[in-house]
Each structure stands twice: as structure tokens, then as C-alpha cells.
Amino acid sequence: xxxxxxxxxxxxxxxxxxxxxxxxxxxxxxxxxxxxxxxxxxxxxxxxxxxxxxxxxxxxxxxxxxxxxxxxxxxxxxxxxxxxxxxxxxxxxxxxxxxxxxxxxxxxxxxxxxxxxxxxxxxxxxxxxxxxxxxxxxxxxxxxxxxxxxxxx
Numbered sequence: 001x002x003x004x005x006x007x008x009x010x011x012x013x014x015x016x017x018x019x020x021x022x023x024x025x026x027x028x029x030x031x032x033x034x035x036x037x038x039x040x041x042x043x044x045x046x047x048x049x050x051x052x053x054x055x056x057x058x059x060x061x062x063x064x065x066x067x068x069x070x071x072x073x074x075x076x077x078x079x080x081x082x083x084x085x086x087x088x089x090x091x092x093x094x095x096x097x098x099x100x101x102x103x104x105x106x107x108x109x110x111x112x113x114x115x116x117x118x119x120x121x122x123x124x125x126x127x128x129x130x131x132x133x134x135x136x137x138x139x140x141x142x143x144x145x146x147x148x149x150x151x152x153x
Contacts, residue, residue, distance in 0.1 A: 004042075007046055022074065025061060027075075030054060032055045034073070
């Protein structure tokens with residue numbers, strides 16, 4: 001397959017203008033890619049991040065082509081391997097790890113909020129006023145400042 005790519009929006013404009021001369025569906029391990037011919041150029045369809053788009057199902061690709069106005073195309077199955085059902089993408093595992101971390105943090109945070117709300121309803125909970133916290137903090141800062149001045153002297 002060619003290394004140069006075309007995005008969906010550009011493809012739609014070219015197809016709408018009748019500039020697409022042909023399409024070739026190329027079998028890949030784990031799916032199907034498509035190369036479009038227009039003018040003297042051939043370009044593979046890409047996803048937003050610039051990687052060549054691989055359709056896992058041939059039917060999905062055929063429907064996609066028909067929706068943009070391409071009803072006939074060539075098919076090359078030489079590299080297609082039906083045993084390879086999943087092509088690993090380098091960014092997928094990282095994205096999924098971050099999604100799981102975010103979900104775990106969200107669950108933890110919601111549990112903390114729920115616990116705080118339950119404690120707020122408990123009549124035995126002792127509250128500390130904002131003024132008392134400020135006074136305690138001021139005393140600590142003064143002690144740290146005094147300690148730092150003594151260490152500097």
C-alpha cells in the first residue's frame with residue numbers, strides 16, 4: 001500500500017466532484033485498507049491521526065465506499081490473513097490504561113464524597129471553624145519562620 005494518505009473530508013470533496021478514478025481494496029493482516037486513485041495520484045485512506053485506516057469487516061468497507069459514491073473497486077487479497085483478527089495499535093494500550101486509571105480515580109473520588117456527606121450528617125462529627133484552621137496555620141507558619149531564622153543565624 002502507498003505511504004501517502006488522504007483523509008475522509010478530502011475524499012468526500014474529491015468524490016463529490018467526480019475526481020476519483022478508482023479504488024483498490026487491499027487485504028491486510030486483520031482487515032482491509034483502501035487506496036484511491038485521482039489524477040495521477042494514489043493515496044490510502046487514513047484516520048485522523050494519519051495512520052492508514054484498516055476496516056476489520058469487508059462489509060463495513062463496502063458500505064463506506066458506497067456512501068461516498070464509489071460503487072466499483074478492485075480487490076487484492078494477497079496479504080489478507082483471516083486468522084489475524086486484531087491489529088494492535090501502539091496507542092490503544094496506553095489510552096485504555098489511562099481510561100481505567102481515570103475510572104478508578106472517579107470511583108475513589110465519588111466514594112470519598114459519599115463518605116464525607118455521610119459524616120456531615122452524623123451528629124457526633126466535630127467541625128472545626130475556618131477561623132480556627134487559619135489560626136492554627138498562622139501559628140505553624142510562625143514557628144517554621146522562627147526555626148528557619150534560627151538555622152540561618
